[in-house]
Amino acid sequence: MDTTTPQDLLPPSLPEPGAPEPGALDASLSRRGFLRGAALAGTGLVAATVAACAPAAAPTWTFATSNPLPAPATPTPAPTPAATPTMSMGPASPTPAPSQPTGDIPAGWSEHDVAARTVVRRFIGNLAPALKGIYGDAAFARLADILGAADNYPELSQPPAFAQVPQVVLTDLTSPLTPTLDGDVKVFEITVDEIEHRIDEKMAPVQVLGYNKAWPGPTIRATEGERLRVKFTNNLKETTGVHFHGIDFEDFFMDGVPFVTQKPIPPGETFTYEFTASPAGSMMYHSHHNATDQVGRGLLAAFIIDPKDDRDPRAAYAKKYGVGYDREYTWISNDTQPGGFTINGHGFPATVPVIAAVGEKVLIRFMNEGIMMHPWHSHGNTMRVVARDGRPLGSASFDCDTLGVNPGERWDAVITAERAGLWAFHCHILPHVEGLDGMFGMVTALVVVPEKAHVDAIYKALGIG
Numbered sequence: 134m135d136t137t138t139p140q141d142l143l144p145p146s147l148p149e150p151g152a153p154e155p156g157a158l159d160a161s162l163s164r165r166g167f168l169r170g171a172a173l174a175g176t177g178l179v180a181a182t183v184a185a186c187a188p189a190a191a192p193t194w195t196f197a198t199s200n201p202l203p204a205p206a207t208p209t210p211a212p213t214p215a216a217t218p219t220m221s222m223g224p225a226s227p228t229p230a231p232s233q234p235t236g237d238i239p240a241g242w243s244e245h246d247v248a249a250r251t252v253v254r255r256f257i258g259n260l261a262p263a264l265k266g267i268y269g270d271a272a273f274a275r276l277a278d279i280l281g282a283a284d285n286y287p288e289l290s291q292p293p294a295f296a297q298v299p300q301v302v303l304t305d306l307t308s309p310l311t312p313t314l315d316g317d318v319k320v321f322e323i324t325v326d327e328i329e330h331r332i333d334e335k336m337a338p339v340q341v342l343g344y345n346k347a348w349p350g351p352t353i354r355a356t357e358g359e360r361l362r363v364k365f366t367n368n369l370k371e372t373t374g375v376h377f378h379g380i381d382f383e384d385f386f387m388d389g390v391p392f393v394t395q396k397p398i399p400p401g402e403t404f405t406y407e408f409t410a411s412p413a414g415s416m417m418y419h420s421h422h423n424a425t426d427q428v429g430r431g432l433l434a435a436f437i438i439d440p441k442d443d444r445d446p447r448a449a450y451a452k453k454y455g456v457g458y459d460r461e462y463t464w465i466s467n468d469t470q471p472g473g474f475t476i477n478g479h480g481f482p483a484t485v486p487v488i489a490a491v492g493e494k495v496l497i498r499f500m501n502e503g504i505m506m507h508p509w510h511s512h513g514n515t516m517r518v519v520a521r522d523g524r525p526l527g528s529a530s531f532d533c534d535t536l537g538v539n540p541g542e543r544w545d546a547v548i549t550a551e552r553a554g555l556w557a558f559h560c561h562i563l564p565h566v567e568g569l570d571g572m573f574g575m576v577t578a579l580v581v582v583p584e585k586a587h588v589d590a591i592y593k594a595l596g597i598g
């Protein structure tokens with residue numbers, strides 16, 4: 134494995150590193166995004182979900198005659214019109230009709246099994262060939278068998294689902310939101326817009342709202358103690374107000390609660406919030422006006438305040454929270470209409486996986502912008518929880534594999550990647566993650582690869598870095 138070069142890992146159907154990438158993948162990564170710092174972009178090796186979850190599931194669903202899977206048609210399915218995500222606890226799945234099966238349904242399988250496999254095929258897409266160079270021939274053979282690669286199914290030649298939609302969190306890595314300076318004040322300018330947004334690559338776009346035309350909005354990042362001025366221009370046809378969540382404001386009129394600390398921002402007008410970034414930690418900003426509706430429609434984003442320190446932000450983090458990190462991943466959940474159960478504005482298989490090399494530490498900043506608690510379950514690798522709402526837990530830091538995150542809360546968890554493999558990573562309220570058509574919603578994967586060069590290769594394959 135030591136002699137493997139990144140080039141060896143590239144799926145043949147992906148562009149050469151550095152070559153212009155005209156496709157959706159490139160477009161999706163052209164904005165700010167994902168993980169800052171070094172982040173974990175996504176890869177799609179997600180058979181994790183397959184390996185970790187599927188074998189244990191013995192589906193007992195029955196398929197009502199009124200809700201049959203569509204008849205096989207073309208190899209490449211058209212987008213399902215207006216598949217409306219649902220947050221009901223019932224059996225209805227918000228996922229669109231999956232790709233049609235290629236070949237016969239294996240003996241003993243149901244249509245559910247075929248649909249469930251198809252979703253994972255979409256998640257992995259044309260990164261599947263890279264698994265061979267990363268995990269070796271034997272593991273690759275098993276994964277290929279699990280996926281049914283011999284079918285030469287359509288998704289083998291398509292980018293992973295998460296690479297076919299804009300991924301703001303991912304592109305934070307490549308083009309973070311950059312302020313201008315007015316003296317010592319960092320000035321950010323953000324618009325509030327009506328947008329079309331894709332929950333995944335197949336569902337019809339939903340009409341929602343976004344900061345800087347993105348859901349989630351751009352991550353605002355600052356260092357503790359810095360003075361910030363953030364201007365929001367309301368391009369909506371309705372009023373709004375913006376709250377920076379978790380901040381110790383000196384001036385309560387900056388708190389962003391219409392009719393308590395300000396009047397709502399009318400359409401066409403700009404409101405400026407100015408405050409000192411404090412305390413350090415994983416914070417958020419979101420609408421605080423008609424918020425059940427506006428946050429549910431996408432007015433939510435991460436606000437990260439790095440600890441003040443003379444050293445770099447990661448060293449400062451290690452000093453304050455007791456553990457450092459090599460990679461960083463922002464994980465904003467939401468669970469209302471019209472998006473349904475989402476991580477960073479997308480539902481599985483369009484959720485970007487967390488990727489790390491063995492031995493690397495990944496900081497995950499869980500942020501719950503929804504209306505219900507979600508217990509995030511990490512397969513195969515322990516989470517070390519070091520902060521709640523930005524505040525260090527210190528000696529109360531703890532290890533776990535399932536971490537409940539309530540609405541409004543932020544928890545920082547550091548995973549030390551210990552075992553290579555494809556590991557499911559999902560909410561453990563089962564109706565949030567699995568339906569008649571297999572997994573959907575609040576599911577992604579932790580992809581642990583043997584060496585850092587594999588991470589780099591995956592990024593290159595995805596057109597990042």
Ligand SMILES: [Cu+2]
Nearest residue numbers: 507560562565
């Ligand atoms: Cu959940």
